[in-house]
Amino acid sequence: MSKFVAIASGKGGVGRTTLTYNLGVGMSLFGRNVVMLDLDLVMANMDVITGLLNPDVTLHDVLAKNKSIDDCVYEIEQGIRVIPTGIHFETLRHINPKYISWNKILEEIAEYGDIFLMDMPAGINSNIFEGLPENTEMIIVTNSTMTSVADALKIRILSNELNIQIIGFVLNMWYEDGFLLSVNEIESLLEVPMIGLIPYDREVERSMALGKSVVEINPSSPTSNAIMQLTAHLLGEEYKPIEPDKAGILNRLKKFIGMLPE
Amino acid sequence: MTRVITVASGKGGVGKTTITANLGVALATYGEETVVLDADVAMANLELILGMEGKSITLHDVLSGEASIEDAIYEGPGGVKVIPAGISLEGLRKIRLDRLEEALSILVEIADILLIDAPAGLEKDALAAIAAAQELILVTTPEVPSISDALKTKIIANKLGVEITGVVINREQHDKTFLTVNEIETILEVPVIAVVPDDPEVSRAAAFGEPLVVKNPKSPTSNAIMQLGADLIGEEYHPIEPDKKGVISKLVEGLLGRR
Numbered sequence: 034m035s036k037f038v039a040i041a042s043g044k045g046g047v048g049r050t051t052l053t054y055n056l057g058v059g060m061s062l063f064g065r066n067v068v069m070l071d072l073d074l075v076m077a078n079m080d081v082i083t084g085l086l087n088p089d090v091t092l093h094d095v096l097a098k099n100k101s102i103d104d105c106v107y108e109i110e111q112g113i114r115v116i117p118t119g120i121h122f123e124t125l126r127h128i129n130p131k132y133i134s135w136n137k138i139l140e141e142i143a144e145y146g147d148i149f150l151m152d153m154p155a156g157i158n159s160n161i162f163e164g165l166p167e168n169t170e171m172i173i174v175t176n177s178t179m180t181s182v183a184d185a186l187k188i189r190i191l192s193n194e195l196n197i198q199i200i201g202f203v204l205n206m207w208y209e210d211g212f213l214l215s216v217n218e219i220e221s222l223l224e225v226p227m228i229g230l231i232p233y234d235r236e237v238e239r240s241m242a243l244g245k246s247v248v249e250i251n252p253s254s255p256t257s258n259a260i261m262q263l264t265a266h267l268l269g270e271e272y273k274p275i276e277p278d279k280a281g282i283l284n285r286l287k288k289f290i291g292m293l294p295e
Numbered sequence: 296m297t298r299v300i301t302v303a304s305g306k307g308g309v310g311k312t313t314i315t316a317n318l319g320v321a322l323a324t325y326g327e328e329t330v331v332l333d334a335d336v337a338m339a340n341l342e343l344i345l346g347m348e349g350k351s352i353t354l355h356d357v358l359s360g361e362a363s364i365e366d367a368i369y370e371g372p373g374g375v376k377v378i379p380a381g382i383s384l385e386g387l388r389k390i391r392l393d394r395l396e397e398a399l400s401i402l403v404e405i406a407d408i409l410l411i412d413a414p415a416g417l418e419k420d421a422l423a424a425i426a427a428a429q430e431l432i433l434v435t436t437p438e439v440p441s442i443s444d445a446l447k448t449k450i451i452a453n454k455l456g457v458e459i460t461g462v463v464i465n466r467e468q469h470d471k472t473f474l475t476v477n478e479i480e481t482i483l484e485v486p487v488i489a490v491v492p493d494d495p496e497v498s499r500a501a502a503f504g505e506p507l508v509v510k511n512p513k514s515p516t517s518n519a520i521m522q523l524g525a526d527l528i529g530e531e532y533h534p535i536e537p538d539k540k541g542v543i544s545k546l547v548e549g550l551l552g553r554r
Contacts, residue, residue, distance in 0.1 A: 043338055044338060044340075045306055045309075045416075046306065046307045046308010046309055050440070075416050075418070075447070076415065076417065078306070081439055081443055120447060122451065154416065155308075156307075156414065156416055157338070157384075178501060179501065179502060180340040180344065181308075183343060187338070187384060194384075212498070212502040213498060235468075238472070238473075239472045242438070
């Protein structure tokens with residue numbers, strides 16, 4: 034049975050799409066058939082992030098021009114399938130979000146993979162939340178700032194109202210700062226468990242600029258390990274973090290010192 | 296004549312609300328009667344950044360017809376007037392966006408500058424905030440997804456007959472992986488009117504509920520925003536800079552024993 038995972042944040046800019054992309058790559062490394070869907074109809078970025086710039090047919094065409102969903106499933110380098118959203122306003126104008134039958138669309142694509150990562154739009158304006166498949170599991174992404182936690186809380190409340198199952202929150206782009214909210218504080222505010230703590234790392238944005246995911250570019254970094262750990266947790270798999278070989282480093286250092294003149 | 300300036304970004308999380316809040320305080324300290332309106336009715340954050348959360352009457356109440364806009368104006372740091380959007384989902388469900396026009400017409404009467412914090416995205420609420428503008432400022436970070444969304448916003452704004460005053464590049468890090476000022480100007484075809492450096496102090500200031508231009512006016516980030524405020528109203532601004540010469544000469548004096 035296919036598994037639907039919705040990734041939502043409320044606030045924009047907390048790293049939701051980037052995390053979705055990295056989770057997709059991670060799941061594909063675990064051998065899963067992953068399909069990533071961009072459900073942000075206006076401020077879509079998954080095409081930019083996956084390097085799938087200006088694809089011919091997008092979700093917009095499916096919604097506005099009755100194109101088949103089969104025409105807008107693209108496969109990217111990492112072996113992941115992507116269903117992008119277009120950026121053409123002309124098409125967008127013909128779409129009334131109120132009349133989209135998301136359930137039908139999500140049923141139609143079920144044959145394309147065994148796990149579907151749905152990148153939800155920021156905000157709560159859209160009715161996409163209402164149209165999610167029944168067995169959807171939701172992940173809420175937040176940072177440790179008050180504003181992002183406040184918006185995450187709104188998403189949590191909305192999801193509860195709509196009976197969407199929340200598996201937990203991911204504290205993304207985290208760094209130690211006593212002025213910001215702590216893990217415990219966020220857990221008690223959101224009243225859902227933390228399932229991932231992803232440290233802030235500029236490599237994440239840099240690898241995006243290079244058209245890659247950080248789990249490919251720098252798999253041994255703490256951030257990549259944390260993302261892979263979260264991936265494993267979501268799939269019920271085991272993941273052994275790639276630890277730096279400290280003994281090896283010490284040996285090299287000793288050798289180096291030995292080479293120094295007495 | 297009141298100036299209606301909307302700050303928009305397209306993408307969320309680029310620092311739009313932070314820029315708006317600090318710019319509002321900056322304009323108020325220059326003596327302009329400045330009203331900042333949080334038009335992000337769904338994901339409002341302005342009140343948190345300015346330490347003004349929990350106000351009883353908000354824009355939600357005005358847009359649901361239960362209060363008049365005058366009752367939703369509060370005085371914030373530096374004398375800036377602030378209209379919080381309200382944060383409850385209940386409140387959000389009752390609003391009617393068409394009431395915004397009337398509210399704006401009242402605000403135009405009382406303010407020199409009306410600064411509108413637009414929601415991210417291009418849903419109806421965002422379009423209303425953009426359409427209300429006489430001048431539109433786009434905020435972006437130097438990364439491609441953010442520029443791409445800024446460009447979408449620019450296209451829509453032009454279709455609505457709103458001209459872009461300029462672009463504010465926020466969270467500049469001098470990292471060659473990202474886009475430069477020139478590249479951003481070429482892509483967006485609008486001038487860059489401010490470059491605001493990345494600064495972790497911004498998040499900390501928000502945690503205190505105190506805008507950075509008040510909490511730490513000497514920081515490069517504060518200076519950049521004060522300069523932007525001054526440029527917008529044709530004022531002079533002399534950046535507050537650390538007195539490096541003074542420090543060095545004192546050091547030299549001390550080392551050489553000169554008096």
